[in-house]
Every structure is written in C-alpha cells, then in structure tokens.
Amino acid sequence: MALAQKFLRDLEAIVGRDGLVATPEGRLTYECDMHTFYKGAPDAVCLPTSTEQVASVVRLCLEARVPLVPRGSGTGLIGGAMAPYGGVMVSTTRMNRILDVDLPNRCATVEPGLINLWLTNAVKERGYFFAPDPSSQMVSSIGGNASTNAGGPHCLKYGITVNHVLGLEVVTGAGEVVRLGGKVQERPGYDLTGVVVGSEGTLGILTQVTVRLLHAPEAVKTALAVFSSVEDASEAVSGIIAAGIIPAALELLDAPIIRAIEEGIGAGYPKGAGAVLLIELDGPRAEIETQARRAAEICRDRQALEIRVARDDAERALLWKGRKEAAGAVGRLTPNWLLQDAVVPRSKLPQIMREVVAISRRYGLVIANVFHAGDGNLHPLICYDDREPGQLERAVQANEELLRACLALGGSVTGEHGVGVDKAKSLTLQYAEADLNFMARLRRVFDPQNVMNPGKLLPSHPACGEAFQPAGTGRLPAGTWV
Amino acid sequence: MSIGSETQAAGRLGAFDLRDPPDMDGIRACVHCGICLPQCPTYRVLGEEMDSPRGRIYLMRAAAEGRVGLTRTLVHHLDLCLGCRACETACPSGVPFGRLLEATRGQIARRAPRPLGERLLSGALLGLFTHPKRLGWALGAARFYRRSGLQRLVRATRLLAPFNRLRAMEALLPATSPGGHRPLPEVVAARGKQRGTVGLLLGCVQRLAFPRVNAETARLLTWAGYEVLIPRDQGCCGALHLHTGRIDEARVLATHLLARFGREVDFIVTNSAGCGSAMREYPHWLGADRDVEAFALKVRDVSELLAEADLPLQRLDLTVTYHDPCHLAHGQRVRLEPRKLLAAIPGVRLVELADSDLCCGSAGVYSLLEPEMADRLLEWKVQRIAATGAGILATGNPGCLLQIARGCRERGVAIEVLHPVELLGRALPEPERNGWR
Numbered sequence: 001m002a003l004a005q006k007f008l009r010d011l012e013a014i015v016g017r018d019g020l021v022a023t024p025e026g027r028l029t030y031e032c033d034m035h036t037f038y039k040g041a042p043d044a045v046c047l048p049t050s051t052e053q054v055a056s057v058v059r060l061c062l063e064a065r066v067p068l069v070p071r072g073s074g075t076g077l078i079g080g081a082m083a084p085y086g087g088v089m090v091s092t093t094r095m096n097r098i099l100d101v102d103l104p105n106r107c108a109t110v111e112p113g114l115i116n117l118w119l120t121n122a123v124k125e126r127g128y129f130f131a132p133d134p135s136s137q138m139v140s141s142i143g144g145n146a147s148t149n150a151g152g153p154h155c156l157k158y159g160i161t162v163n164h165v166l167g168l169e170v171v172t173g174a175g176e177v178v179r180l181g182g183k184v185q186e187r188p189g190y191d192l193t194g195v196v197v198g199s200e201g202t203l204g205i206l207t208q209v210t211v212r213l214l215h216a217p218e219a220v221k222t223a224l225a226v227f228s229s230v231e232d233a234s235e236a237v238s239g240i241i242a243a244g245i246i247p248a249a250l251e252l253l254d255a256p257i258i259r260a261i262e263e264g265i266g267a268g269y270p271k272g273a274g275a276v277l278l279i280e281l282d283g284p285r286a287e288i289e290t291q292a293r294r295a296a297e298i299c300r301d302r303q304a305l306e307i308r309v310a311r312d313d314a315e316r317a318l319l320w321k322g323r324k325e326a327a328g329a330v331g332r333l334t335p336n337w338l339l340q341d342a343v344v345p346r347s348k349l350p351q352i353m354r355e356v357v358a359i360s361r362r363y364g365l366v367i368a369n370v371f372h373a374g375d376g377n378l379h380p381l382i383c384y385d386d387r388e389p390g391q392l393e394r395a396v397q398a399n400e401e402l403l404r405a406c407l408a409l410g411g412s413v414t415g416e417h418g419v420g421v422d423k424a425k426s427l428t429l430q431y432a433e434a435d436l437n438f439m440a441r442l443r444r445v446f447d448p449q450n451v452m453n454p455g456k457l458l459p460s461h462p463a464c465g466e467a468f469q470p471a472g473t474g475r476l477p478a479g480t481w482v
Numbered sequence: 483m484s485i486g487s488e489t490q491a492a493g494r495l496g497a498f499d500l501r502d503p504p505d506m507d508g509i510r511a512c513v514h515c516g517i518c519l520p521q522c523p524t525y526r527v528l529g530e531e532m533d534s535p536r537g538r539i540y541l542m543r544a545a546a547e548g549r550v551g552l553t554r555t556l557v558h559h560l561d562l563c564l565g566c567r568a569c570e571t572a573c574p575s576g577v578p579f580g581r582l583l584e585a586t587r588g589q590i591a592r593r594a595p596r597p598l599g600e601r602l603l604s605g606a607l608l609g610l611f612t613h614p615k616r617l618g619w620a621l622g623a624a625r626f627y628r629r630s631g632l633q634r635l636v637r638a639t640r641l642l643a644p645f646n647r648l649r650a651m652e653a654l655l656p657a658t659s660p661g662g663h664r665p666l667p668e669v670v671a672a673r674g675k676q677r678g679t680v681g682l683l684l685g686c687v688q689r690l691a692f693p694r695v696n697a698e699t700a701r702l703l704t705w706a707g708y709e710v711l712i713p714r715d716q717g718c719c720g721a722l723h724l725h726t727g728r729i730d731e732a733r734v735l736a737t738h739l740l741a742r743f744g745r746e747v748d749f750i751v752t753n754s755a756g757c758g759s760a761m762r763e764y765p766h767w768l769g770a771d772r773d774v775e776a777f778a779l780k781v782r783d784v785s786e787l788l789a790e791a792d793l794p795l796q797r798l799d800l801t802v803t804y805h806d807p808c809h810l811a812h813g814q815r816v817r818l819e820p821r822k823l824l825a826a827i828p829g830v831r832l833v834e835l836a837d838s839d840l841c842c843g844s845a846g847v848y849s850l851l852e853p854e855m856a857d858r859l860l861e862w863k864v865q866r867i868a869a870t871g872a873g874i875l876a877t878g879n880p881g882c883l884l885q886i887a888r889g890c891r892e893r894g895v896a897i898e899v900l901h902p903v904e905l906l907g908r909a910l911p912e913p914e915r916n917g918w919r
C-alpha cells in the first residue's frame with residue numbers, strides 16, 4: 001500500500017530526513033531478514049533515536065491504521081523482520097546506547113538496538129557477562145533477542161533470554177509508553193515482562209531493556225569429542241545429561257557442517273569426522289575437573305574416537321567462532337537452505353536423528369546438523385539449489401515431515417528462533433483453539449487496532465480474531481509470500 | 483515471485499550487461515546472516531541496511547535479477563562504500579565483496595550517467611594520483627601555495643568552507659615538505675649475505691608524497707639481505723582505477739607494470755597496502771595466465787619480508803600504536819607482521835589501538851569524493867588514537883598516512899604519524915641520509 005505524501009511528511013517531521021528511508025531501493029533491502037524465503041518490503045523505514053520518536057511514530061500509524069513492523073539487526077530466522085503487509089518498519093539500530101551499568105545490583109539497562117556481544121564486551125573486564133548467547137550474538141540486537149526470547153548454546157545451563165530480562169520500557173500498540181518490571185525482581189502485580197519477552201513485536205516496540213549480568217565463572221573447560229556417527233554422538237549427549245552433569249553448553253555438529261566450518265572459518269574441527277560434540281563446562285575449578293573426567297568416560301563408552309581439550313582461550317574462542325558462524329558458513333555447501341528449529345525431549349535425540357537421516361535419504365537432499373544437543377533443540381539445515389527444478393518443493397516437504405516427526409516424539413514446533421510468519425500456521429498443531437483464542441485476546445489488549453506486526457506469531461485463523469486487513473485492500477502486495 | 487530468477491536474456495544479467503558483470507556465484511554465496519554488519523564502517527555510522535555489506539550485496543543481486551536498475555539511489559549507496567573489505571574478513575561464507583563491488587562499479591562507470599561535475603572530479607583525481615609527473619607538478623604548486631602564505635590565509639578565512647570536496651583536498655596537504663629526495667638508483671646491492679632479489683614498487687602517491695618511505699624500504703631490504711631492483715617507468719598499479727570501476731584502464735596499467743618487473747625477482751615488494759592488494763588480484767582481472775599468477779604470488783608487503791629478517795635494530799624509547807590499513811588487514815590478511823616488526827625494536831612499547839582495523843575514511847580517493855562520511859570515520863579514528871596515549875602512530879599506506887596526519891593536526895592531537903619503515907629506519911645503526919642508504 002502506498003503511503004500518502006502527507007503521512008510521509010509527518011513521519012519525516014518525527015524522525016528527521018536522515019531517519020527516514022522511503023526510496024524503493026532502500027526499502028528493498030529491508031524486505032527480508034536471514035530467512036530470505038519470506039519477502040515483503042515496508043513502505044517506509046524509520047530509524048528513530050529516542051523513545052519519544054518511537055511513540056510518535058506508533059501514534060501516527062495508529063491514527064492512519066498503517067501496519068508497524070519492528071526490526072533490530074535483521075538476523076532472525078523466522079521471517080520476523082519483514083513486512084508482509086507493507087507499512088512502516090521501525091529499525092532500532094540507532095538506539096544502541098548502554099544507559100546504565102549497575103554492577104552492585106548485577107544489571108544493565110540498554111537501548112534495544114545494542115548488539116548483544118557489545119554488552120558483554122563492555123563489562124567483561126570487570127568480570128561480568130550477559131548470558132544469553134544466540135549464535136548471532138556478534139550482530140543481533142538485545143531488543144531482537146528479547147522479542148524472540150532467543151536461546152543460545154549457553155542457555156542449557158543459564159536459561160534463555162526471558163530468564164535474564166528484568167524490566168522493559170515498551171511503546172504499546174496503543175501508543176502508550178509503559179514500564180514493565182525493573183531492577184528488583186520481586187514486584188506486585190502481573191509479570192508483564194514475561195508476557196512481552198518473546199512477543200515478537202506483536203504487543204509493542206521495546207525502547208529499553210534492563211537485563212541481568214552474571215559474574216564470570218572461576219574456570220572454563222572446552223572440549224571436542226569426535227565420533228564416527230551422529231548416532232554415537234547423540235547417545236553420548238543422553239548419557240551426559242542422564243549422569244546429572246549440566247554443561248554450560250553441549251553442541252552437536254555433523255559432517256557437512258564441519259566441512260562448511262573448516263572451509264569457511266578454519267576453526268580446527270576435525271575434517272572427516274562423522275560428528276563432534278562441543279562440550280563446555282564452567283564453574284569452580286575442582287568441580288569442573290571431576291565433571292570433565294566423567295563426561296570423557298561417557299563419550300569413550302559411546303565410541304568417541306578422540307577427545308581434544310582446548311589448550312587456551314584462543315583455541316576456545318576459535319572453536320566457538322566456528323560454531324557460531326556455522327550458519328553463515330553454510331553458504332559454502334549450498335546456494336539455498338531451509339532451517340528448521342524444533343525441539344524433542346532430549347531422551348529422544350538418538351531417535352530423531354535416525355529420522356533426520358531417513359528423511360534426507362528419502363528426499364535426496366543433504367541435511368546438515370548443528371544444534372544445542374543438550375536441550376534437544378534441533379537445527380537441521382535442509383540444503384537445496386533453487387536453480388534445480390523440483391528441489392525447493394522437495395525441501396519444503398522434507399521440512400514439514402521433520403516437524404511432524406518432532407511433534408510425534410512429544411516435541412515443540414519451535415525451539416528458540418520464534419514463530420514469525422514461518423511457524424504461525426504450525427501453532428495450530430501445538431495449541432488448542434481455546435489457547436490460541438486466549439492469546440489473540442491478550443494481543444488485542446496491547447494492540448487494539450491490530451497494527452503491530454500483523455501476520456506474525458499467531459495464525460490468522462478466523463477463530464483467533466479476524467485477519468488483519470490493511471485499509472482499502474484485501475490482497476497481499478506483490479513480492480510477499482514466495 | 484520466485485527467488486534467484488536472474489534474467490540472462492539477450493546478453494544481459496538483469497540491469498548488468500555481460501562485460502565484467504559481478505559474479506553471480508559470489509553474490510549468491512551471501513546467506514544474509516548479517517555477521518559483516520558491525521564490521522562495516524558505513525553501517526556503524528548510519529545503521530542503515532542499504533549502507534551495509536549485506537544490503538549492498540542485496541542491491542547487486544536485485545540488479546542482476548532485474549528488480550532494480552542502476553539508478554541514482556543505487557549508485558549512491560555503492561558510492562558510499564569505502565571498499566575497505568572489512569566485510570570480507572568477517573564473512574564466514576566467503577563472499578568476495580571487493581570483486582563484486584569493483585565489477586558493479588565498472589558497470590556503473592560505463593553505463594550509469596553521472597552529473598558532469600562528478601565525472602570531471604573523479605576523472606581529474608585519478609589523472610592526478612596515478613600519474614606521478616602530474617602529481618609532482620600539483621604538489622609543487624601546493625608547496626608554493628603553502629609557502630606563499632596563501633594557505634594560512636585560506637585556512638584562516640575558511641574561504642573553502644562551502645566547497646566540501648576542495649576543502650578536503652586542501653586539508654590533506656602534508657604539513658611538512660616532502661620534497662628534496664634524490665631518485666633511487668635502479669639496482670641496490672644487498673648487505674652481507676644475499677637472501678634473494680626483490681623488485682620494489684614505488685607507488686604513485688608514495689613516491690611523491692612520501693619519498694622517504696621508499697628510500698627506507700629499499701635500505702631496510704638491503705639490511706635484510708635483499709638485492710633491490712627498482713625498474714624505471716613502472717607506471718601505476720591500477721588500484722585506484724579498479725576501485726572506481728575503470729576496469730579496462732586498470733588492465734592496461736597492470737599489463738604494463740607486469741612487463742616492467744622481470745621474472746628474475748623472487749618477490750615484488752610494496753609499502754603501499756592499496757597497491758599490494760590490487761596486485762594480488764591481477765589474476766582475477768587479467769585472466770588465468772601463468773605469468774600473471776606467478777607475479778601475483780610473488781607480491782609481498784614490505785612488513786612480511788622484514789618480519790622474517792634479523793635486523794640489527796637499536797634502542798628507541800617510544801610508545802607506538804598501529805592502525806591496520808584496510809587493504810593490508812582485509813585485502814591481504816596481513817596483521818601480525820607489522821606489529822611484530824614494531825615490537826621488535828628494543829625499547830618500543832606497542833599499545834593496541836581500539837578498532838584498529840576500522841577504516842580511517844581515506845580509502846583511495848574516497849575522502850575527496852565523500853568527505854562527510856570520511857570525516858566522521860576520521861573523527862572516531864583520532865579519538866581512539868588519542869586514547870592510546872602513544873607518541874607515534876604507525877601505518878603502512880600513504881592514504882592512511884595523509885588522512886590520519888590531517889585528522890590529528892586538525893584536532894590538535896600531538897602525535898607523529900609514520901610508516902612503519904620510517905620508524906624501523908630510525909632504529910638502524912646508520913641514519914638515512916637524504917637518499918637511499
């Protein structure tokens with residue numbers, strides 16, 4: 001939908017000339033996040049620098065009934081930061097200041113566009129860190145992490161983003177600026193911070209985030225256990241968890257991923273291995289030594305070929321660089337891929353990995369695996385080439401079959417990436433109609449006019465509240481929904 | 483709409499023609515992960531997707547798919563790119579951004595009309611910077627301008643203030659006169675036991691703005707045991723042409739340069755990061771040819787050869803910091819050697835500069851064409867340099883030397899800005915005497 005000239009002028013009056021992107025070329029680059037499968041360019045992009053500007057933009061859109069789409073660094077994997085119905089995208093990249101670091105109370109307040117890793121970088125010399133570490137942490141924003149309730153390798157031990165957000169400042173879909181939670185966790189009333197974390201911009205736009213900082217552990221030990229097959233590695237994961245060890249991280253990487261990492265980054269993963277487990281233990285030195293011995297025994301029992309321990313911080317950092325940039329390195333394997341993000345109870349890991357292998361064979365497509373094994377959170381990457389006829393269709397089918405297999409084992413349709421447009425329709429597989437209706441009603445409390453991030457998070461099933469209809473049109477704009 | 487449906491109908495690749503179009507496999511290697519974003523200077527300043535590597539690649543892709551033309555807006559976002567290639571270092575997927583940019587700029591230079599003023603300016607700059615004779619003449623005029631007191635007048639009255647680009651050019655003029663060096667001989671013998679023979683590239687800007695850097699380079703190489711050949715009439719390596727999309731001109735210059743350096747040399751040595759990085763890319767632009775490939779494999783930054791040598795360095799009590807030239811750190815992946823060399827001087831305390839590999843804004847002729855962005859980056863650079871407390875900043879590229887020296891001078895940061903070889907030269911037992919040894 002084209003925006004009226006007057007509307008654009010009003011936007012410009014709020015964010016200034018250099019805070020507004022209205023050219024077709026500029027808007028085009030905002031049409032997708034890392035999930036490039038879903039495309040929808042906004043009609044304008046705003047780059048506000050303050051809460052007041054965000055609130056004014058929301059109120060303006062509310063009045064004109066123009067959809068609003070928040071965006072952080074655009075690294076999401078679910079088609080969250082794209083505009084299926086056009087409208088105004090609000091990019092928080094210029095709101096990236098650290099407003100307050102309160103070490104005695106172990107927390108910090110930041111603007112939503114701050115890059116995750118920059119917070120840890122700012123406090124690590126004083127012995128602190130921000131625990132949620134999605135693989136994209138070197139670029140993704142804390143606002144985006146909170147909005148999708150992101151996970152990450154170290155969430156196995158430390159918990160996901162919601163466990164680290166103490167308070168929020170939010171401009172709701174009704175245009176109000178509200179403060180939820182705060183530095184002190186024990187507060188009267190509803191836990192609305194928990195409601196808004198993970199709401200993917202459907203309730204409002206975050207303008208400040210107060211997060212918990214943790215004290216860095218006394219010691220860290222990182223090891224690679226090398227296996228000849230994914231199954232042996234999965235058995236080892238179940239064994240480690242069953243033994244009551246809670247590693248800081250427990251990641252499984254299979255042969256195609258190892259190849260991509262070694263070609264792209266050269267991080268010292270053993271080429272030719274069937275699978276590796278990246279195991280990290282942290283805590284008091286004596287305790288992790290005992291745990292490390294026990295974990296090594298378990299791996300050897302499950303036919304580990306070799307166990308290598310990172311000798312120093314540089315080696316550890318390199319292993320993690322390889323792991324965290326793995327998704328980016330997949331470009332070395334394949335021109336296109338679909339990434340699934342599903343969860344199975346971790347005892348079912350060996351079973352689901354056998355399924356993955358079977359599905360890969362059935363569809364004749366490489367499926368590369370790199371995931372948080374300790375959580376049972378899978379990230380199979382289904383590789384395809386869109387220039388080969390039929391491959392895309394096969395990839396989509398394989399993807400759906402995988403999801404169903406996870407659910408059949410008692411899993412969840414999404415682990416840590418969120419719902420976005422990608423998983424919205426799958427929610428009906430997991431929730432009853434009454435549950436979905438309840439969520440839709442909650443959404444209306446924050447966003448009575450249905451302007452906040454339409455098309456995301458909840459399925460637009462008539463039972464869950466009417467689908468969003470942009471004023472004047474009933475059709476999707478060109479370029480949407482490939 | 484389908485993805486990846488580039489139209490190769492009728493000898494075209496969307497908005498590109500088939501004369502050196504950007505490589506589609508390179509474009510498609512971008513998985514849109516965004517890991518490069520925080521490393522990109524223009525993204526750091528603006529926070530905008532279309533001024534980020536990911537966004538620029540997306541625009542190239544959209545152009546190849548025929549979704550956008552080579553419009554003024556598209557050209558503007560590509561103009562704003564510094565070509566610093568920090569995104570290439572960051573990219574886990576191996577996107578060859580530098581080549582994609584050069585190819586796209588080549589198409590733009592040939593096919594997207596620019597206003598006359600812009601064309602004249604960039605043409606004049608290239609004509610100046612890549613022709614040592616003209617540059618020499620211009621620098622002579624500049625020296626007159628400075629000595630006659632005109633410069634002080636212009637600076638004091640801020641006469642040039644409204645003319646951003648002229649002002650930028652004027653401000654770059656080094657504060658001290660670089661002139662007065664005898665030309666280097668064609669052959670300089672090694673000292674002591676000879677390790678090998680190298681050919682020295684003088685560089686268009688280096689030989690005029692910083693003749694001492696070339697003299698010191700030759701002198702240090704001889705101390706390191708190399709015989710140094712300095713072919714006359716080398717011409718220009720073509721780096722600036724390549725970066726501004728004048729690919730065919732770059733090819734002509736490269737071919738000439740190649741012929742001037744005989745096969746008998748073991749290495750081609752340069753002390754100018756931009757030249758080194760362009761010469762390593764020759765095989766890509768000149769095609770698979772054994773001589774071209776052999777040449778490219780012999781290219782070395784002077785720091786690489788000196789870092790392996792055992793120089794008799796004497797004590798200099800100094801605190802030094804180091805700025806990574808983009809075309810050394812990102813273009814040639816040389817980071818450790820210059821640091822190792824500086825730290826090898828007894829008494830030198832090397833302190834790390836924050837964001838040492840973030841572009842200073844010089845980027846060839848960029849600081850003259852996009853002075854506003856260049857100034858913002860320079861501002862950051864100078865702040866971080868001042869925070870180190872060092873007395874000397876070392877960096878191995880003439881563009882960075884000019885830009886950073888200007889930034890520090892204008893902002894009153896008292897620090898000496900030197901090429902690493904100048905500092906090493908001071909640590910040699912015999913001082914350099916206005917010549918080559």
Ligand code: SF4
Pocket residue numbers: 328331511512513514515516517518519535536539569572573574575576577
């Ligand atoms: S890091 Fe590489 S793959 Fe990722 S967005 Fe940047 S250029 Fe593309």
Ligand code: SF4
Pocket residue numbers: 521522523524525534535538562563564565566567568569570579
């Ligand atoms: S070359 Fe430099 S300025 Fe251009 S996109 Fe890459 S990082 Fe950004």
